[in-house]
Amino acid sequence: MTFITDPLFYLIAVPAVLVVGIGKGGFAGGLGIVAVPLLALVTSPIQAAGIMLPILCVMDVTGVKAWLRRWDRSLMVRLLPPAMVGIIIGALTFRYVSESFLEILIGTIALVFSLRYWLGGRIKLNISLPDGPACWLWSGMSGYTSFVAHAGGPPLMVYLLPKKLDKSIFVGTVTIYFAGVNYFKLIPYGMLGQLSAENLGTSLLLAPAAIIGVKLGVWMHERVNAVLFNRLMYVFLFCAGLKLLWDGWSQVLG
Template identity: 55%
Template sequence: MITDPLFYLAAVPAVLIVGISKGGFGGGLGLLAVPMMSLVISPIQAAAIMLPILCLMDLVGLWSFRGKGDFSLLKVLIPASLVGIIVGALSFNYLSERSLEFIVGAIAVLFTLNYWLRPKQREAKQPSTARGGFWGLITGFTSFSVHAGGPPLNIYLLPLQLEKSAYIGTTIIMFAAINYLKVIPYAVLGQFSMANLSTAAVLAILAPIGVRMGYWMHHRIDEKWFYRICFVFLFVTGSKLLFDAIIG
């Protein structure tokens, strides 16, 4: 088990923020965990530690937002994400630690800049099988590699302007399906070592706490302030990872 205090200094707030995001804000900041933990361990190990925790969070989220998802969207997104997971699994051994740091950092920075700079959308777009299939595939791939499926999924879902609970329910079901589909290839690739599983077990107690905190905040706290703080932190950690990957 990891015993470095610096790891837990990064991992504990990361897990709580991801749980809060999943429980009340659609899980869009699920990509925050790997960049934060990658400051002290490799992105590959961070992703392996997070997967069991994410699976536990998904169970709590599914119960909290049961019956709230848009299944007409999910019937396109989930099969497409399975293709992305397969592509991610087949290419896993060809991605170096530096390349994964670059991917994580680039996704974090670009997602943050898109959030800050994109113009306000006035009219909702209509769902599209082609767009849903494409972004579902990208979601599956980025989620498999570094649990960073939130940005590509949001690129497709946010312009649809779903009702708040429907949006959160859809993302929770989507990522629950993706995370449980990832368990088999992660196991085959040897990601679930005793060190990773024991560390995940220690952090797992924070999973239901974070999700239930998010569910409570969903009805009481302005999500704009939560996102503003988290996006600043996400931009800083993403920039640090990009810098390390480029210099390395």
């Protein structure tokens, strides 16, 4: 089995995977966006995404088991097709984008959504569209950003939150949606060589951290202030975004 051997990589990767697992296990999974920006500090964004996908798929199994009976089926029928289109667009354009472009894109996503979290309602996306086009816009964008950086949550939230779904139905729908999206991504990731022996071996080494993270999230759900935890994670996300933007623009301008 081949895998990344750099100790610095695991110094960053293990906490990143733990955070994502904790988010999925106890905080509605909203912290998945943290992983790739953090891993991209110690490896390429492309390899970071390839390593994280099998780990996310392992986490999704637990989530699907927990929420299989509580999700909106009619909404899912509308959400998944545009998400698949977004993933396909990401796959078709993958070979034409540079590492610096991905660093800038992922860094920008990290900064925008960390700032949106910190500023709360003061940043509003006032795009008024009928439900059908809005679904295609936001779910399609979710599929694309999920493909390039496993950061599909924020665009999806823009579409779903105004619907004011029942809490359990909301969490269940989001969980099932991303399980479907992540397992669909395995096809283009495999075709593009993202599931290499080194990436899969590294994912396997990090899998225990993923399982521990999910279990920790379940344990922490009633014991840790969710607002405080999320604030801390978004500080890390903001700092990672700044670093990625610096690296990306340094390559472009240098």
